[in-house]
Amino acid sequence: MKNLLVAQSGGPSVAINATLAGVVEKAMTNQNVGKIYGAKNGIMGILTDKLIDLTEALADPETLQLLCQTPSSALGSCRMKLSDWEESTFEYDKILGIFRKYDIGYFVYIGGNDSMDTVHKLAGFCERMHVDDVKIIGAPKTIDNDLMETDHCPGFGSAAKYVAATMSEIACDCNVYAQPSITIVEIMGRDAGWLTASSALGRLNGDSAPDLIYLCERPFLVDRFLEDVREKMAQKHSIVIAVSEGLRNEEGDYVTDSLQNRAADAFGHKILAGAARYLEEILRFEIGCKVRSIELNVMQRCASHVASASDIYESRLIGAAAADYAISGGTGKMACIRRTSEQPYRFGIDFVDIGQIANHVKTVPDTWINEAGNDVTEEMLTYLLPLIQGELPCTYKNGVPVHLHLY
């Protein structure tokens, strides 16, 4: 009998704790697993011997349920890449030392691209050193939805639901005055526009926003943008524009770079103005009407009170599947969601070599963006729709959501 270790890494999401819950419930009910440990702050907590015994802490279903409605990483997170073991085995020896100390036989690492790099390197090192009594499995998580192989990433559906719901509410808010106005909403995603695309779901029930959508996959041309805006403003007095934070120009530079360089002269150091603020300045100057920019900011990755039921469900299942796979002897893989049917939506979980995933980015297919580059296509909506379905009961106390604190 061996113990299981689980850790979380990368940017927070609403669903990463559901995956943790899945790992724990699977390990808890398996006779081959002894204790369940969680590392604080991902791989950093392993390197510094900061392990928490979760076997007692997460023993009852009610606590697991509360964990599932807690946003962000209950175990803490880190942004850390391991050095290459070909160059130095220092970190790897330390990690293996901790694995031995706690008799770890199974390690599940929940995270995004950098975390899968860690799984890749660690599994590679174990293979090379003929360490075959530690099984290492990755469980995907990222609101950016940019991991390869998996149909979509746990955490994305809830972020998409937040973006869609908020967009439908912003549509109501922006429409109230008779005066011309433009609202720009900046959505997370530096390299992939999946989350920005999900703003289109805000229109499904007849709300009017967004009117224009710009993803970071297409070069952003200011002149083209101004043309689009003028055309829309000729049709209606108030428009809403959704943009990826990672908009780049034809040269591949972030559009915000020019603003930051200009601002640097005045402030002595760069002002971190986002894409929406940049476009706000341009529109105020070029169009001249009332312009407002909104950053959905961290709320899109932590608004657990409006989580997607299907996302939380899948995230929990994928955690359970990852633990199960490791306990059954699998290693060096990531759990992936396969869409097996579109109507009705069905999915399965399988496991893919981590080497095919780590350090790659899955961007939006060009054919899912309309020709004008200012909206998404029906295929995109069909893809997104199942991921935001369902609402979960959220436990409130004192009028405020309740969260679980593990430490």
Add this chain to the structure above:
Amino acid sequence: MKNLLVAQSGGPSVAINATLAGVVEKAMTNQNVGKIYGAKNGIMGILTDKLIDLTEALADPETLQLLCQTPSSALGSCRMKLSDWEESTFEYDKILGIFRKYDIGYFVYIGGNDSMDTVHKLAGFCERMHVDDVKIIGAPKTIDNDLMETDHCPGFGSAAKYVAATMSEIACDCNVYAQPSITIVEIMGRDAGWLTASSALGRLNGDSAPDLIYLCERPFLVDRFLEDVREKMAQKHSIVIAVSEGLRNEEGDYVTDSLQNRAADAFGHKILAGAARYLEEILRFEIGCKVRSIELNVMQRCASHVASASDIYESRLIGAAAADYAISGGTGKMACIRRTSEQPYRFGIDFVDIGQIANHVKTVPDTWINEAGNDVTEEMLTYLLPLIQGELPCTYKNGVPVHLHLY
């Protein structure tokens, strides 16, 4: 039998449509009321003869329910003050003409401070001109909670609940990394800090944010602020700070003015940087750790999916009471909420002369801010707590909330 006219004005909120629903359901069930009209875009819609017949459109309870979960002003809004009738009766004659045309006997205007100014002037004009067959009543609404006489304002409770819930989620989000970090959350309120104060409710269930709270009622001293931040950072690695958008220095100038003036040199026109962005710049320079600023922006006034049940309930009742009062012959008053008991929380509705309300601002009492000026007191929490109680079922379709569109 006379007809009733209702209109909405000022900034949107989550509860202003519940008040509209209250007005409509009261008028609908009163034998003395004929048709129910809504004016588009507040007083502007009356001046331009843009009235909608609501008698059919809002006849069934299900539609009224949907109206209550629709954020912003379903009838549209305006930001318009009537000129003084002593100087020109042009607008007033036009309004009375519309009242005659549609046989309006009762006019309920739902809004904030500017809207109560309109009620004040219009009722004054009618009195002066001996027009006694039109009764004019104001129904309060503002997320700023800064109207005089009323214990609190419809719309504020839902905004406060959004701020509290979001703060509790941001607390989870900001705590994940082991690195030092500061998060500044900017909350609406240029002249009154009520909504910023409600961020303190985010701590009620053990979440750690906010660590510091600065309301616009106290002069903001940068040196004192830096001292506070350094002291907190010595205790914990990650802190969250809540600030009113309307922070002012000792001279009474907005703290953002200096930033805007500096930025104006670079851009040729003012950059509308908020208080949080301003403080972000200062902290990055003075403290040097990771700093993030978050504006809750329009979401705090339109996130109806997380509305406060008690706010929506009271808002609907106050609409009904306002209509009832007008139909019974009352005029020139605003409906006010009276807190009649603290434990258990109970309230009543009465009517106050509009002259005592229009153009005054109710700020946070100094004794409800702590001595150091960086948090609120227990009295504030006691006041706020009943206003955010309860959650409402929200109707979703396609995974997105459903809203009612009246035009």
